[in-house]
Amino acid sequence: xxxxxxxxxxxxxxxxxxxxxxxxxxxxxxxxxxxxxxxxxxxxxxxxxxxxxxxxxxxxxxxxxxxxxxxxxxxxxxxxxxxxxxxxx
Amino acid sequence: xxxxxxxxxxxxxxxxxxxxxxxxxxxxxxxxxxxxxxxxxxxxxxxxxxxxxxxxxxxxxxxxxxxxxxxxxxxxxxxxxxxxxxxxxxxxxxxxxxxxxxxxxxxxxxxxxxxxxxxxxxxxxxxxxxxxxxxxxxxxxxxxxxxxxxxxxxxxxxxxxxxxxxxxxxxxxxxxxxxxxxxxxxxxxxxxxxxxxxxxxxxxxxxxxxxxxxxxxxxxxxxxxxxxxxxxxxxxxxxxxxxxxxxxxxxxxxxxxxxxxxxxxxxxxxxxxxxxxxxxxxxxxxxxxxxxxxxxxxxxxxxxxxxxxxxxxxxxxxxxxxxxxxxxxxxxxxxxxxxxxxxxxxxxxxxxxxxxxxxxxx
Numbered sequence: 001x002x003x004x005x006x007x008x009x010x011x012x013x014x015x016x017x018x019x020x021x022x023x024x025x026x027x028x029x030x031x032x033x034x035x036x037x038x039x040x041x042x043x044x045x046x047x048x049x050x051x052x053x054x055x056x057x058x059x060x061x062x063x064x065x066x067x068x069x070x071x072x073x074x075x076x077x078x079x080x081x082x083x084x085x086x087x088x089x
Numbered sequence: 090x091x092x093x094x095x096x097x098x099x100x101x102x103x104x105x106x107x108x109x110x111x112x113x114x115x116x117x118x119x120x121x122x123x124x125x126x127x128x129x130x131x132x133x134x135x136x137x138x139x140x141x142x143x144x145x146x147x148x149x150x151x152x153x154x155x156x157x158x159x160x161x162x163x164x165x166x167x168x169x170x171x172x173x174x175x176x177x178x179x180x181x182x183x184x185x186x187x188x189x190x191x192x193x194x195x196x197x198x199x200x201x202x203x204x205x206x207x208x209x210x211x212x213x214x215x216x217x218x219x220x221x222x223x224x225x226x227x228x229x230x231x232x233x234x235x236x237x238x239x240x241x242x243x244x245x246x247x248x249x250x251x252x253x254x255x256x257x258x259x260x261x262x263x264x265x266x267x268x269x270x271x272x273x274x275x276x277x278x279x280x281x282x283x284x285x286x287x288x289x290x291x292x293x294x295x296x297x298x299x300x301x302x303x304x305x306x307x308x309x310x311x312x313x314x315x316x317x318x319x320x321x322x323x324x325x326x327x328x329x330x331x332x333x334x335x336x337x338x339x340x341x342x343x344x345x346x347x348x349x350x351x352x353x354x355x356x357x358x359x360x361x362x363x364x365x366x367x368x369x370x371x372x373x374x375x376x377x378x379x380x381x382x383x384x385x386x387x388x389x390x391x392x393x394x395x396x397x398x399x400x401x402x403x404x405x406x407x408x409x410x411x412x413x414x415x416x417x418x419x420x421x422x423x424x425x426x427x428x429x430x431x432x433x434x435x436x437x438x439x440x441x442x443x444x445x446x447x448x449x450x451x
Contacts (some may be wrong), residue, residue, distance in 0.1 A: 009143070010144070012121075013141075013144070013147070013159070014159070039159070042144075042145060042147070042162055042164070043144040043145065044144075046145065046178075046180040046181075047164050047165040047179060047180035047181055048165075048167065048168055048178075048179055048180055050180075052143065052144065052145055054142060054143040054144075055143060055144070084142075084143035084144070085143065
């Protein structure tokens with residue numbers, strides 16, 4: 001399983017504790033998070049399912065490359081961090 | 090008269106109440122977060138649209154239980170392959186205006202990138218107006234406000250018929266529906282755009298309507314602050330004539346229409362497009378009481394020395410009595426008048442830049 005953690009900045013709006021999920025791609029891992037916590041989805045993804053412009057996701061410390069399709073591979077034990085991007089101010 | 094006012098700012102939503110003849114800040118919500126629209130509904134629920142820099146547009150609602158909770162945000166449908174050349178994103182940018190729909194539970198939300206959404210449950214859920222969004226000419230709409238997205242900033246619902254709607258779009262003129270949004274037509278004639286090449290200056294879809302306001306008692310009277318001047322329509326927004334008597338300048342964003350007197354309206358002029366500050370650093374309100382033939386320049390209580398306040402399109406409001414007005418500025422100034430604009434007072438508060446000012450229903 002991979003672990004998905006969320007920026008503390010989200011805690012102002014809703015609870016978002018770290019969660020362990022199954023998934024072989026970033027899309028699958030995030031989908032597993034949102035299946036349990038649907039209210040989180042709109043904070044991370046836009047209406048078409050791409051990463052929001054000013055949200056950045058790190059896979060084991062590296063920024064996710066496919067910000068639209070979220071096809072980056074995810075393996076067991078991987079660490080996924082969802083942060084606000086500095087580009088958003 | 091309304092004794093309560095909601096002020097949406099770059100850093101929170103503020104509630105003001107009139108107590109003992111003075112206006113006081115009685116509530117501060119969403120501190121630190123940009124508020125792009127606000128509306129108190131007829132049954133007392135308060136809606137606040139947030140425009141979060143990182144996490145997108147969100148909608149919160151405070152019902153009778155007096156607790157805020159996040160409600161469903163308007164969302165665009167999956168973008169089909171056939172829309173690959175649509176110049177505008179299929180994703181909510183910001184909720185720019187919220188309006189009551191004239192039917193119990195019905196609300197309208199105008200957004201960037203140009204989607205109109207409708208709620209039938211007082212803002213708990215929203216559906217996209219498909220007819221407008223899928224209209225081929227929607228792709229001709231142009232972006233505004235430093236971004237690439239067009240936006241619906243004005244929704245006028247006819248008080249006599251809630252199915253009769255006008256919307257103002259930056260930049261795409263005035264659109265009308267007589268069937269609650271099942272079909273739409275571009276209706277504005279008579280406006281002109283100096284920012285367009287000569288052959289397209291009078292093209293209705295090229296008109297940058299900054300804000301529309303209509304007289305509630307005479308809904309066929311509609312006022313418009315346009316990018317290139319002030320216009321008035323006497324037939325519900327179809328035919329417009331320019332109001333050239335506006336002083337001290339013709340550029341601006343906000344307009345308020347008197348709820349009963351079709352000849353009275355207020356504007357807050359700025360120098361011009363490329364210099365968005367008050368003329369001579371003096372903040373003034375322009376009022377006409379004769380359908381735009383002449384204007385009074387009102388300044389009592391407003392800063393007249395080195396004032397560089399700009400007033401955005403949703404930051405001027407009038408209550409149901411027609412006597413109380415309020416406006417807020419990009420510098421965080423907030424002024425309230427209880428005599429139709431003759432004089433203005435400033436509540437004790439130093440607010441963030443103001444995007445929206447709205448009286449609670451009387």
